[in-house]
Amino acid sequence: MDTTFIESFKSYQKTGNFWLDLNPLTKLSICSAFAMSALFMMDWRYGIPLSILCCIVVALAGKFKEFFQIYGKLSIILIVFIMIVRQLGTRPENVTPLINVFGWQWYTESFKAAWDTASFILGFSGAFLVYFITTPMRDLMYTLEQKGVSHETSYIMLAAMQNIVDLRKAATTILDSQKSRGIETEGNIIVRAKAFFPTLGPLLLSAFTGSEEKLIAMDARAFSVKGNHTFLRELEPITPKENILIFLAWAIALATLLSKIIPAVMRAVTK
Amino acid sequence: MAAIELKDVSYRHPYTKESALKHITYTFEPGKFYGVIGENGGGKTTLCNLIRGLIPHFYKGRLKGDVLIDGKDIRDWVLSDLSAKIGYVFQNPFTQISSIKSTVFEEVALGLENLGVPKDEIISRVTTVCEQLKITDLIKNDPNELSGGQKQRVAFASILAMDMDMMIIDEPTSQLDPEGTEDVFSIIKLLKDQHKTIILVEHKIDLIAEYCEEILVMSNGRLAFSGPTHEVLGNPAIMEVGAMMPQSAVFGHAMKAAGKPLQQIPINQAEAVEFVNARKEHYGN
Numbered sequence: 001m002d003t004t005f006i007e008s009f010k011s012y013q014k015t016g017n018f019w020l021d022l023n024p025l026t027k028l029s030i031c032s033a034f035a036m037s038a039l040f041m042m043d044w045r046y047g048i049p050l051s052i053l054c055c056i057v058v059a060l061a062g063k064f065k066e067f068f069q070i071y072g073k074l075s076i077i078l079i080v081f082i083m084i085v086r087q088l089g090t091r092p093e094n095v096t097p098l099i100n101v102f103g104w105q106w107y108t109e110s111f112k113a114a115w116d117t118a119s120f121i122l123g124f125s126g127a128f129l130v131y132f133i134t135t136p137m138r139d140l141m142y143t144l145e146q147k148g149v150s151h152e153t154s155y156i157m158l159a160a161m162q163n164i165v166d167l168r169k170a171a172t173t174i175l176d177s178q179k180s181r182g183i184e185t186e187g188n189i190i191v192r193a194k195a196f197f198p199t200l201g202p203l204l205l206s207a208f209t210g211s212e213e214k215l216i217a218m219d220a221r222a223f224s225v226k227g228n229h230t231f232l233r234e235l236e237p238i239t240p241k242e243n244i245l246i247f248l249a250w251a252i253a254l255a256t257l258l259s260k261i262i263p264a265v266m267r268a269v270t271k
Numbered sequence: 272m273a274a275i276e277l278k279d280v281s282y283r284h285p286y287t288k289e290s291a292l293k294h295i296t297y298t299f300e301p302g303k304f305y306g307v308i309g310e311n312g313g314g315k316t317t318l319c320n321l322i323r324g325l326i327p328h329f330y331k332g333r334l335k336g337d338v339l340i341d342g343k344d345i346r347d348w349v350l351s352d353l354s355a356k357i358g359y360v361f362q363n364p365f366t367q368i369s370s371i372k373s374t375v376f377e378e379v380a381l382g383l384e385n386l387g388v389p390k391d392e393i394i395s396r397v398t399t400v401c402e403q404l405k406i407t408d409l410i411k412n413d414p415n416e417l418s419g420g421q422k423q424r425v426a427f428a429s430i431l432a433m434d435m436d437m438m439i440i441d442e443p444t445s446q447l448d449p450e451g452t453e454d455v456f457s458i459i460k461l462l463k464d465q466h467k468t469i470i471l472v473e474h475k476i477d478l479i480a481e482y483c484e485e486i487l488v489m490s491n492g493r494l495a496f497s498g499p500t501h502e503v504l505g506n507p508a509i510m511e512v513g514a515m516m517p518q519s520a521v522f523g524h525a526m527k528a529a530g531k532p533l534q535q536i537p538i539n540q541a542e543a544v545e546f547v548n549a550r551k552e553h554y555g556n
Binding site for chain 2: 001002005006009010136138155158159162163165166210213214215216217218219220221222223224225226227228229230231232233
Protein backbone atom coordinates (compact mmCIF):
# COMPACT_ATOMS: atom_id res chain seq x y z
CA MET A 1 0.00 0.00 0.00
CA ASP A 2 1.39 3.39 -1.02
CA THR A 3 1.14 5.21 2.31
CA THR A 4 2.74 8.41 0.96
CA PHE A 5 -0.05 8.66 -1.59
CA ILE A 6 -2.72 8.08 1.06
CA GLU A 7 -1.10 10.54 3.49
CA SER A 8 -1.07 13.16 0.72
CA PHE A 9 -4.84 13.55 1.12
CA LYS A 10 -4.34 14.82 4.67
CA SER A 11 -2.83 18.07 3.41
CA TYR A 12 -3.34 20.38 0.44
CA GLN A 13 -2.55 18.76 -2.90
CA LYS A 14 0.87 19.94 -4.14
CA THR A 15 3.06 18.95 -7.06
CA GLY A 16 6.13 20.98 -6.09
CA ASN A 17 5.83 23.08 -9.26
CA PHE A 18 5.25 26.78 -8.66
CA TRP A 19 2.82 27.37 -11.53
CA LEU A 20 0.93 24.07 -11.17
CA ASP A 21 0.48 24.62 -7.45
CA LEU A 22 -1.16 28.01 -7.84
CA ASN A 23 -4.85 28.05 -7.01
CA PRO A 24 -6.87 27.46 -10.23
CA LEU A 25 -8.63 30.81 -9.78
CA THR A 26 -5.28 32.59 -9.42
CA LYS A 27 -4.09 31.01 -12.66
CA LEU A 28 -7.36 31.88 -14.37
CA SER A 29 -7.08 35.49 -13.26
CA ILE A 30 -3.47 35.85 -14.39
CA CYS A 31 -4.13 34.20 -17.76
CA SER A 32 -7.25 36.31 -18.31
CA ALA A 33 -5.28 39.49 -17.53
CA PHE A 34 -2.60 38.61 -20.08
CA ALA A 35 -5.18 37.60 -22.68
CA MET A 36 -6.94 40.93 -22.20
CA SER A 37 -3.67 42.80 -22.49
CA ALA A 38 -3.06 41.10 -25.87
CA LEU A 39 -6.51 42.25 -26.93
CA PHE A 40 -5.79 45.83 -25.83
CA MET A 41 -2.41 45.98 -27.55
CA MET A 42 -3.27 44.32 -30.89
CA ASP A 43 0.37 44.55 -31.81
CA TRP A 44 2.85 41.87 -32.85
CA ARG A 45 5.48 43.47 -30.59
CA TYR A 46 3.31 42.48 -27.63
CA GLY A 47 1.61 39.34 -29.02
CA ILE A 48 4.79 37.50 -29.97
CA PRO A 49 6.64 38.03 -26.64
CA LEU A 50 3.43 36.97 -24.87
CA SER A 51 3.34 33.78 -26.96
CA ILE A 52 6.97 33.12 -26.03
CA LEU A 53 6.14 33.77 -22.36
CA CYS A 54 3.31 31.22 -22.61
CA CYS A 55 5.76 28.66 -24.00
CA ILE A 56 8.20 29.35 -21.14
CA VAL A 57 5.49 29.00 -18.48
CA VAL A 58 4.26 25.64 -19.81
CA ALA A 59 7.84 24.43 -20.26
CA LEU A 60 8.58 25.27 -16.61
CA ALA A 61 5.37 23.50 -15.65
CA GLY A 62 6.53 20.41 -17.57
CA LYS A 63 3.63 20.54 -20.02
CA PHE A 64 5.34 21.90 -23.11
CA LYS A 65 4.73 18.85 -25.30
CA GLU A 66 0.97 18.83 -24.70
CA PHE A 67 0.85 22.61 -25.16
CA PHE A 68 2.86 22.68 -28.34
CA GLN A 69 0.88 19.88 -29.97
CA ILE A 70 -2.11 22.20 -29.98
CA TYR A 71 -0.45 25.59 -30.09
CA GLY A 72 1.97 24.70 -32.89
CA LYS A 73 -0.85 23.59 -35.20
CA LEU A 74 -2.99 26.55 -34.18
CA SER A 75 -0.17 29.00 -34.92
CA ILE A 76 0.50 27.68 -38.42
CA ILE A 77 -3.19 27.54 -39.39
CA LEU A 78 -3.92 30.99 -37.95
CA ILE A 79 -0.95 32.77 -39.47
CA VAL A 80 -1.44 31.27 -42.94
CA PHE A 81 -5.21 31.86 -42.89
CA ILE A 82 -5.06 35.47 -41.68
CA MET A 83 -2.21 36.35 -44.04
CA ILE A 84 -4.12 35.04 -47.06
CA VAL A 85 -7.42 36.64 -46.06
CA ARG A 86 -5.77 40.00 -45.39
CA GLN A 87 -3.89 39.96 -48.69
CA LEU A 88 -7.00 38.97 -50.60
CA GLY A 89 -8.98 41.74 -48.92
CA THR A 90 -6.46 44.50 -49.69
CA ARG A 91 -7.26 47.01 -52.42
CA PRO A 92 -4.15 48.12 -54.32
CA GLU A 93 -4.62 51.80 -53.40
CA ASN A 94 -2.22 53.76 -51.19
CA VAL A 95 -0.29 50.62 -50.29
CA THR A 96 3.35 49.64 -50.57
CA PRO A 97 4.19 46.51 -52.61
CA LEU A 98 6.17 44.00 -50.55
CA ILE A 99 6.76 40.89 -52.63
CA ASN A 100 5.38 39.23 -55.74
CA VAL A 101 4.78 35.48 -55.40
CA PHE A 102 4.16 33.86 -58.80
CA GLY A 103 2.18 36.90 -59.98
CA TRP A 104 0.37 37.44 -56.65
CA GLN A 105 1.29 40.84 -55.24
CA TRP A 106 1.62 41.12 -51.45
CA TYR A 107 1.55 44.50 -49.67
CA THR A 108 3.46 45.74 -46.62
CA GLU A 109 0.39 47.27 -44.91
CA SER A 110 -1.77 44.14 -45.19
CA PHE A 111 1.17 41.97 -44.14
CA LYS A 112 1.68 44.08 -40.99
CA ALA A 113 -2.03 44.14 -40.20
CA ALA A 114 -2.24 40.36 -40.64
CA TRP A 115 0.82 39.83 -38.49
CA ASP A 116 -0.65 42.06 -35.72
CA THR A 117 -4.00 40.22 -35.81
CA ALA A 118 -2.41 36.77 -35.84
CA SER A 119 -0.04 37.60 -33.01
CA PHE A 120 -2.89 39.08 -30.95
CA ILE A 121 -4.95 35.88 -31.43
CA LEU A 122 -1.91 33.75 -30.63
CA GLY A 123 -1.18 35.73 -27.46
CA PHE A 124 -4.83 35.71 -26.42
CA SER A 125 -5.43 32.01 -27.11
CA GLY A 126 -1.98 31.08 -25.78
CA ALA A 127 -2.78 32.61 -22.39
CA PHE A 128 -5.98 30.58 -22.10
CA LEU A 129 -4.36 27.43 -23.49
CA VAL A 130 -1.68 27.70 -20.80
CA TYR A 131 -4.49 27.74 -18.27
CA PHE A 132 -6.35 24.70 -19.59
CA ILE A 133 -3.19 22.68 -20.19
CA THR A 134 -1.85 23.32 -16.69
CA THR A 135 -5.13 23.15 -14.76
CA PRO A 136 -6.96 19.83 -14.38
CA MET A 137 -10.70 20.30 -14.85
CA ARG A 138 -11.33 18.67 -11.46
CA ASP A 139 -9.20 21.37 -9.77
CA LEU A 140 -11.16 24.11 -11.47
CA MET A 141 -14.47 22.50 -10.53
CA TYR A 142 -13.28 22.03 -6.95
CA THR A 143 -12.50 25.73 -6.59
CA LEU A 144 -15.76 26.69 -8.28
CA GLU A 145 -17.66 24.42 -5.87
CA GLN A 146 -15.91 26.22 -3.05
CA LYS A 147 -17.23 29.45 -4.54
CA GLY A 148 -20.80 28.14 -4.57
CA VAL A 149 -21.19 26.30 -7.88
CA SER A 150 -23.50 23.33 -7.31
CA HIS A 151 -22.29 19.78 -6.86
CA GLU A 152 -24.49 18.72 -9.83
CA THR A 153 -23.02 21.31 -12.23
CA SER A 154 -19.55 20.28 -11.21
CA TYR A 155 -20.38 16.61 -11.88
CA ILE A 156 -21.91 17.33 -15.29
CA MET A 157 -18.84 19.28 -16.39
CA LEU A 158 -16.40 16.61 -15.25
CA ALA A 159 -18.45 13.64 -16.48
CA ALA A 160 -18.94 15.29 -19.90
CA MET A 161 -15.16 15.38 -20.38
CA GLN A 162 -14.88 11.66 -19.59
CA ASN A 163 -17.93 10.84 -21.74
CA ILE A 164 -16.12 12.16 -24.81
CA VAL A 165 -13.33 9.66 -24.15
CA ASP A 166 -15.84 6.86 -23.46
CA LEU A 167 -17.79 7.56 -26.64
CA ARG A 168 -14.63 7.47 -28.68
CA LYS A 169 -13.75 4.10 -27.14
CA ALA A 170 -17.27 2.78 -27.80
CA ALA A 171 -17.09 3.93 -31.44
CA THR A 172 -13.78 2.11 -31.87
CA THR A 173 -15.28 -1.05 -30.36
CA ILE A 174 -18.26 -0.93 -32.74
CA LEU A 175 -16.00 -0.29 -35.73
CA ASP A 176 -13.75 -3.18 -34.69
CA SER A 177 -16.72 -5.51 -34.39
CA GLN A 178 -17.87 -4.42 -37.87
CA LYS A 179 -14.38 -5.10 -39.16
CA SER A 180 -14.37 -8.59 -37.63
CA ARG A 181 -17.60 -9.30 -39.53
CA GLY A 182 -15.89 -8.45 -42.78
CA ILE A 183 -17.19 -4.90 -43.28
CA GLU A 184 -14.70 -2.49 -44.84
CA THR A 185 -13.85 0.22 -42.31
CA GLU A 186 -10.61 1.47 -43.79
CA GLY A 187 -9.84 3.11 -47.09
CA ASN A 188 -10.96 6.31 -48.74
CA ILE A 189 -13.29 8.81 -47.11
CA ILE A 190 -16.45 7.30 -48.66
CA VAL A 191 -15.59 3.82 -47.38
CA ARG A 192 -14.91 5.25 -43.91
CA ALA A 193 -18.13 7.27 -43.94
CA LYS A 194 -20.13 4.21 -45.02
CA ALA A 195 -18.68 2.28 -42.09
CA PHE A 196 -18.99 5.12 -39.59
CA PHE A 197 -22.57 6.36 -40.06
CA PRO A 198 -24.23 3.02 -39.19
CA THR A 199 -22.32 3.06 -35.89
CA LEU A 200 -24.10 6.22 -34.74
CA GLY A 201 -27.33 4.37 -33.86
CA PRO A 202 -25.79 1.81 -31.48
CA LEU A 203 -23.36 4.43 -30.21
CA LEU A 204 -26.13 6.83 -29.18
CA LEU A 205 -28.28 4.04 -27.76
CA SER A 206 -25.41 2.76 -25.64
CA ALA A 207 -24.74 6.34 -24.50
CA PHE A 208 -28.37 6.72 -23.41
CA THR A 209 -28.53 3.43 -21.52
CA GLY A 210 -25.09 4.12 -20.06
CA SER A 211 -26.29 7.50 -18.78
CA GLU A 212 -29.27 5.90 -17.07
CA GLU A 213 -27.09 3.36 -15.29
CA LYS A 214 -24.57 6.05 -14.43
CA LEU A 215 -27.36 8.02 -12.79
CA ILE A 216 -28.27 5.00 -10.66
CA ALA A 217 -24.61 4.41 -9.86
CA MET A 218 -24.25 7.99 -8.67
CA ASP A 219 -27.40 7.64 -6.60
CA ALA A 220 -25.91 4.51 -5.02
CA ARG A 221 -22.96 6.72 -4.00
CA ALA A 222 -25.34 9.05 -2.14
CA PHE A 223 -24.72 11.78 -4.70
CA SER A 224 -28.06 13.47 -4.08
CA VAL A 225 -27.86 13.39 -0.28
CA LYS A 226 -28.41 16.87 1.08
CA GLY A 227 -25.96 18.50 3.45
CA ASN A 228 -22.29 19.36 3.45
CA HIS A 229 -19.97 17.19 1.42
CA THR A 230 -16.41 16.37 2.36
CA PHE A 231 -13.58 16.94 -0.11
CA LEU A 232 -10.95 14.24 0.13
CA ARG A 233 -8.68 16.15 -2.22
CA GLU A 234 -8.24 19.76 -1.16
CA LEU A 235 -6.41 22.63 -2.80
CA GLU A 236 -4.83 25.52 -0.99
CA PRO A 237 -6.99 28.65 -1.03
CA ILE A 238 -5.63 31.78 -2.71
CA THR A 239 -2.66 33.00 -0.63
CA PRO A 240 -1.59 36.66 -0.09
CA LYS A 241 1.40 36.02 -2.43
CA GLU A 242 -0.99 34.86 -5.12
CA ASN A 243 -3.05 37.99 -4.59
CA ILE A 244 0.09 40.04 -5.37
CA LEU A 245 0.57 38.08 -8.61
CA ILE A 246 -3.04 38.68 -9.57
CA PHE A 247 -2.64 42.40 -8.82
CA LEU A 248 0.52 42.62 -10.94
CA ALA A 249 -1.07 40.79 -13.87
CA TRP A 250 -4.06 43.10 -13.89
CA ALA A 251 -1.79 46.12 -13.46
CA ILE A 252 -0.03 45.08 -16.68
CA ALA A 253 -3.41 44.66 -18.39
CA LEU A 254 -4.47 48.10 -17.20
CA ALA A 255 -1.16 49.62 -18.35
CA THR A 256 -1.65 48.17 -21.84
CA LEU A 257 -5.16 49.58 -21.92
CA LEU A 258 -3.97 53.00 -20.81
CA SER A 259 -1.11 52.90 -23.32
CA LYS A 260 -3.77 52.80 -26.02
CA ILE A 261 -6.32 55.14 -24.46
CA ILE A 262 -4.01 57.99 -23.34
CA PRO A 263 -2.41 58.66 -26.78
CA ALA A 264 -5.86 58.56 -28.38
CA VAL A 265 -7.18 61.06 -25.84
CA MET A 266 -4.11 63.26 -26.29
CA ARG A 267 -4.60 63.24 -30.05
CA ALA A 268 -8.23 64.16 -29.62
CA VAL A 269 -7.34 66.99 -27.21
CA THR A 270 -4.59 68.44 -29.47
CA LYS A 271 -6.95 68.40 -32.45
CA MET B 272 -39.53 -4.67 12.97
CA ALA B 273 -38.93 -6.20 9.55
CA ALA B 274 -36.20 -4.55 7.49
CA ILE B 275 -38.20 -4.84 4.28
CA GLU B 276 -41.76 -6.00 3.81
CA LEU B 277 -43.38 -6.74 0.47
CA LYS B 278 -47.16 -7.12 0.53
CA ASP B 279 -48.75 -8.44 -2.66
CA VAL B 280 -46.46 -6.33 -4.81
CA SER B 281 -46.85 -6.24 -8.57
CA TYR B 282 -44.97 -3.98 -10.95
CA ARG B 283 -45.21 -3.30 -14.64
CA HIS B 284 -42.56 -1.32 -16.55
CA PRO B 285 -43.78 1.66 -18.59
CA TYR B 286 -44.97 0.78 -22.11
CA THR B 287 -45.09 -2.96 -21.40
CA LYS B 288 -48.09 -5.26 -21.14
CA GLU B 289 -46.74 -7.94 -18.83
CA SER B 290 -45.85 -7.37 -15.20
CA ALA B 291 -42.19 -7.80 -14.28
CA LEU B 292 -43.20 -8.65 -10.70
CA LYS B 293 -46.42 -10.47 -9.82
CA HIS B 294 -48.00 -10.65 -6.37
CA ILE B 295 -44.81 -10.84 -4.34
CA THR B 296 -45.25 -11.14 -0.62
CA TYR B 297 -42.17 -11.58 1.54
CA THR B 298 -40.56 -10.26 4.71
CA PHE B 299 -36.84 -9.61 4.99
CA GLU B 300 -35.64 -9.71 8.59
CA PRO B 301 -32.83 -7.41 9.74
CA GLY B 302 -29.37 -8.97 9.91
CA LYS B 303 -30.19 -11.92 7.66
CA PHE B 304 -28.53 -12.97 4.45
CA TYR B 305 -30.88 -13.63 1.52
CA GLY B 306 -30.01 -15.18 -1.82
CA VAL B 307 -32.11 -14.47 -4.90
CA ILE B 308 -31.83 -16.97 -7.73
CA GLY B 309 -33.76 -17.88 -10.84
CA GLU B 310 -33.78 -17.80 -14.61
CA ASN B 311 -32.72 -14.75 -16.60
CA GLY B 312 -35.62 -12.33 -17.00
CA GLY B 313 -37.30 -13.82 -13.94
CA GLY B 314 -37.51 -10.49 -12.12
CA LYS B 315 -34.45 -10.62 -9.85
CA THR B 316 -33.01 -7.24 -10.83
CA THR B 317 -36.47 -5.65 -10.85
CA LEU B 318 -36.94 -6.91 -7.30
CA CYS B 319 -33.62 -5.29 -6.34
CA ASN B 320 -34.63 -2.01 -8.00
CA LEU B 321 -37.88 -2.08 -6.09
CA ILE B 322 -36.31 -2.68 -2.69
CA ARG B 323 -33.71 0.01 -3.37
CA GLY B 324 -36.50 2.49 -4.19
CA LEU B 325 -35.49 3.01 -7.81
CA ILE B 326 -39.01 1.73 -8.45
CA PRO B 327 -41.13 3.88 -8.24
CA HIS B 328 -38.86 6.93 -7.77
CA PHE B 329 -36.64 6.50 -10.81
CA TYR B 330 -38.38 3.89 -12.94
CA LYS B 331 -42.00 4.90 -13.20
CA GLY B 332 -44.51 2.30 -14.40
CA ARG B 333 -47.34 0.76 -12.41
CA LEU B 334 -46.66 -0.36 -8.84
CA LYS B 335 -49.34 -2.15 -6.84
CA GLY B 336 -49.18 -3.41 -3.28
CA ASP B 337 -47.04 -2.15 -0.41
CA VAL B 338 -43.29 -2.03 -0.02
CA LEU B 339 -42.22 -1.07 3.48
CA ILE B 340 -38.64 -0.16 4.34
CA ASP B 341 -38.20 0.07 8.12
CA GLY B 342 -41.98 0.22 8.32
CA LYS B 343 -42.29 3.23 6.00
CA ASP B 344 -43.90 2.95 2.58
CA ILE B 345 -41.43 3.16 -0.28
CA ARG B 346 -43.52 5.91 -1.90
CA ASP B 347 -42.95 8.09 1.18
CA TRP B 348 -39.19 7.68 1.15
CA VAL B 349 -36.99 10.25 -0.57
CA LEU B 350 -34.57 8.49 -2.92
CA SER B 351 -31.55 10.33 -1.52
CA ASP B 352 -32.43 9.13 2.01
CA LEU B 353 -32.59 5.56 0.72
CA SER B 354 -29.21 5.95 -0.92
CA ALA B 355 -27.75 6.69 2.50
CA LYS B 356 -29.53 3.65 3.96
CA ILE B 357 -29.34 0.82 1.41
CA GLY B 358 -26.15 0.04 -0.49
CA TYR B 359 -26.58 -1.18 -4.05
CA VAL B 360 -23.97 -2.87 -6.20
CA PHE B 361 -25.40 -3.69 -9.59
CA GLN B 362 -24.46 -5.91 -12.48
CA ASN B 363 -22.68 -3.74 -15.00
CA PRO B 364 -19.26 -2.70 -13.67
CA PHE B 365 -18.58 -0.35 -16.57
CA THR B 366 -21.25 2.19 -15.65
CA GLN B 367 -20.61 2.03 -11.92
CA ILE B 368 -17.48 4.13 -12.16
CA SER B 369 -18.26 7.79 -11.57
CA SER B 370 -16.04 9.16 -14.39
CA ILE B 371 -15.07 12.14 -12.26
CA LYS B 372 -12.28 10.71 -10.13
CA SER B 373 -8.77 10.17 -11.35
CA THR B 374 -7.62 7.52 -8.88
CA VAL B 375 -9.20 4.37 -7.49
CA PHE B 376 -8.68 5.64 -3.93
CA GLU B 377 -10.73 8.77 -4.65
CA GLU B 378 -13.33 6.70 -6.51
CA VAL B 379 -13.87 4.46 -3.48
CA ALA B 380 -14.08 7.55 -1.27
CA LEU B 381 -16.75 9.27 -3.39
CA GLY B 382 -19.78 7.92 -1.51
CA LEU B 383 -18.25 8.89 1.82
CA GLU B 384 -17.51 12.40 0.55
CA ASN B 385 -21.16 12.71 -0.46
CA LEU B 386 -22.26 11.57 2.98
CA GLY B 387 -20.06 14.24 4.56
CA VAL B 388 -17.93 11.75 6.52
CA PRO B 389 -14.86 13.45 8.11
CA LYS B 390 -11.72 13.18 6.01
CA ASP B 391 -9.65 11.11 8.44
CA GLU B 392 -12.44 8.57 8.70
CA ILE B 393 -12.77 8.45 4.91
CA ILE B 394 -9.07 7.69 4.56
CA SER B 395 -9.23 5.00 7.22
CA ARG B 396 -12.35 3.31 5.81
CA VAL B 397 -11.17 3.42 2.20
CA THR B 398 -7.79 2.01 3.17
CA THR B 399 -9.43 -0.88 5.05
CA VAL B 400 -11.84 -1.69 2.22
CA CYS B 401 -9.06 -1.58 -0.39
CA GLU B 402 -7.09 -4.04 1.72
CA GLN B 403 -10.12 -6.32 2.15
CA LEU B 404 -10.84 -6.37 -1.58
CA LYS B 405 -7.15 -6.70 -2.48
CA ILE B 406 -7.05 -3.60 -4.64
CA THR B 407 -4.25 -1.84 -2.77
CA ASP B 408 -1.98 -1.99 -5.81
CA LEU B 409 -4.65 -0.20 -7.87
CA ILE B 410 -5.25 2.80 -5.60
CA LYS B 411 -3.27 5.23 -7.78
CA ASN B 412 -4.69 3.93 -11.07
CA ASP B 413 -7.26 5.74 -13.18
CA PRO B 414 -10.57 3.94 -12.50
CA ASN B 415 -11.69 4.60 -16.07
CA GLU B 416 -8.82 2.53 -17.40
CA LEU B 417 -9.44 -0.63 -15.35
CA SER B 418 -10.58 -4.01 -16.66
CA GLY B 419 -14.15 -5.21 -16.08
CA GLY B 420 -13.16 -7.36 -13.10
CA GLN B 421 -11.13 -4.58 -11.52
CA LYS B 422 -13.98 -2.11 -12.01
CA GLN B 423 -16.36 -4.57 -10.37
CA ARG B 424 -14.10 -4.79 -7.32
CA VAL B 425 -13.77 -1.01 -7.17
CA ALA B 426 -17.56 -0.56 -7.47
CA PHE B 427 -18.08 -3.11 -4.70
CA ALA B 428 -15.42 -1.45 -2.55
CA SER B 429 -17.10 1.94 -3.05
CA ILE B 430 -20.41 0.70 -1.68
CA LEU B 431 -18.75 -1.37 1.03
CA ALA B 432 -16.88 1.69 2.30
CA MET B 433 -20.22 3.43 2.89
CA ASP B 434 -20.89 0.82 5.58
CA MET B 435 -24.68 0.67 5.34
CA ASP B 436 -26.96 -1.62 7.30
CA MET B 437 -28.67 -3.04 4.25
CA MET B 438 -26.99 -4.09 1.05
CA ILE B 439 -28.35 -5.27 -2.27
CA ILE B 440 -25.69 -6.97 -4.31
CA ASP B 441 -26.66 -7.90 -7.85
CA GLU B 442 -24.26 -10.40 -9.41
CA PRO B 443 -21.08 -8.93 -7.94
CA THR B 444 -18.89 -11.65 -9.40
CA SER B 445 -20.11 -11.73 -13.01
CA GLN B 446 -16.78 -10.34 -14.29
CA LEU B 447 -14.51 -12.04 -11.76
CA ASP B 448 -12.28 -15.08 -11.97
CA PRO B 449 -12.61 -17.85 -9.32
CA GLU B 450 -10.04 -16.19 -7.07
CA GLY B 451 -11.78 -12.80 -7.31
CA THR B 452 -15.11 -14.49 -6.63
CA GLU B 453 -13.71 -16.10 -3.48
CA ASP B 454 -12.41 -12.72 -2.31
CA VAL B 455 -15.78 -11.07 -2.83
CA PHE B 456 -17.58 -13.84 -1.00
CA SER B 457 -15.16 -13.65 1.88
CA ILE B 458 -16.10 -9.96 2.18
CA ILE B 459 -19.77 -10.83 1.97
CA LYS B 460 -19.21 -13.34 4.78
CA LEU B 461 -17.62 -10.54 6.80
CA LEU B 462 -20.73 -8.42 6.23
CA LYS B 463 -22.86 -11.35 7.32
CA ASP B 464 -20.82 -11.65 10.52
CA GLN B 465 -21.46 -7.93 11.11
CA HIS B 466 -25.20 -8.73 10.95
CA LYS B 467 -25.92 -6.60 7.93
CA THR B 468 -29.09 -7.31 5.97
CA ILE B 469 -27.85 -8.63 2.64
CA ILE B 470 -29.81 -9.46 -0.48
CA LEU B 471 -27.56 -11.16 -2.98
CA VAL B 472 -28.49 -12.00 -6.56
CA GLU B 473 -26.08 -14.60 -7.87
CA HIS B 474 -25.96 -17.45 -10.37
CA LYS B 475 -23.11 -19.27 -8.62
CA ILE B 476 -25.41 -21.59 -6.76
CA ASP B 477 -22.78 -23.44 -4.74
CA LEU B 478 -21.63 -20.17 -3.21
CA ILE B 479 -25.23 -19.12 -2.54
CA ALA B 480 -25.73 -22.47 -0.78
CA GLU B 481 -22.69 -21.91 1.36
CA TYR B 482 -23.44 -18.40 2.57
CA CYS B 483 -27.17 -17.57 2.43
CA GLU B 484 -29.68 -18.16 5.19
CA GLU B 485 -32.81 -17.85 3.08
CA ILE B 486 -33.43 -18.23 -0.62
CA LEU B 487 -35.92 -16.63 -2.96
CA VAL B 488 -36.45 -18.29 -6.35
CA MET B 489 -37.85 -15.94 -8.96
CA SER B 490 -39.53 -17.18 -12.10
CA ASN B 491 -41.45 -15.16 -14.65
CA GLY B 492 -41.95 -12.32 -12.15
CA ARG B 493 -43.33 -14.59 -9.45
CA LEU B 494 -41.77 -15.74 -6.21
CA ALA B 495 -41.79 -19.44 -7.09
CA PHE B 496 -40.06 -20.73 -3.95
CA SER B 497 -38.80 -19.15 -0.76
CA GLY B 498 -37.60 -20.22 2.63
CA PRO B 499 -34.54 -21.51 4.51
CA THR B 500 -31.62 -22.38 2.24
CA HIS B 501 -31.69 -26.14 2.98
CA GLU B 502 -35.36 -26.40 2.28
CA VAL B 503 -35.29 -24.52 -1.01
CA LEU B 504 -32.02 -25.68 -2.53
CA GLY B 505 -32.65 -29.30 -1.55
CA ASN B 506 -35.95 -29.26 -3.43
CA PRO B 507 -35.58 -30.61 -6.98
CA ALA B 508 -38.76 -28.76 -8.00
CA ILE B 509 -36.72 -25.53 -8.24
CA MET B 510 -35.17 -26.90 -11.41
CA GLU B 511 -38.61 -26.86 -13.06
CA VAL B 512 -38.60 -23.07 -12.85
CA GLY B 513 -35.13 -22.70 -14.31
CA ALA B 514 -33.11 -22.52 -11.06
CA MET B 515 -30.09 -24.71 -10.47
CA MET B 516 -29.54 -27.08 -7.55
CA PRO B 517 -26.11 -27.22 -5.91
CA GLN B 518 -23.97 -30.15 -7.06
CA SER B 519 -24.06 -31.58 -3.54
CA ALA B 520 -27.86 -31.60 -3.53
CA VAL B 521 -27.92 -33.31 -6.96
CA PHE B 522 -25.54 -35.90 -5.49
CA GLY B 523 -27.78 -36.35 -2.43
CA HIS B 524 -30.83 -36.97 -4.62
CA ALA B 525 -28.84 -39.40 -6.78
CA MET B 526 -27.86 -41.34 -3.65
CA LYS B 527 -31.49 -41.44 -2.60
CA ALA B 528 -32.59 -42.66 -6.02
CA ALA B 529 -29.92 -45.38 -5.84
CA GLY B 530 -31.39 -46.59 -2.58
CA LYS B 531 -28.59 -45.19 -0.46
CA PRO B 532 -30.14 -42.09 1.09
CA LEU B 533 -28.07 -39.72 3.20
CA GLN B 534 -29.43 -38.44 6.52
CA GLN B 535 -30.35 -35.16 4.79
CA ILE B 536 -29.92 -33.67 1.31
CA PRO B 537 -26.57 -31.83 1.48
CA ILE B 538 -26.36 -28.40 -0.12
CA ASN B 539 -22.64 -27.85 0.06
CA GLN B 540 -19.46 -29.86 -0.21
CA ALA B 541 -18.75 -29.95 3.54
CA GLU B 542 -22.20 -31.32 4.29
CA ALA B 543 -21.90 -33.91 1.52
CA VAL B 544 -18.64 -35.19 3.00
CA GLU B 545 -20.11 -35.20 6.51
CA PHE B 546 -23.28 -37.08 5.51
CA VAL B 547 -21.42 -39.62 3.39
CA ASN B 548 -19.02 -40.33 6.28
CA ALA B 549 -21.98 -40.65 8.66
CA ARG B 550 -23.63 -43.11 6.29
CA LYS B 551 -20.40 -45.10 5.97
CA GLU B 552 -20.12 -45.33 9.74
CA HIS B 553 -23.74 -46.40 10.07
CA TYR B 554 -24.20 -48.72 7.09
CA GLY B 555 -20.64 -49.44 6.08
CA ASN B 556 -21.26 -48.27 2.49
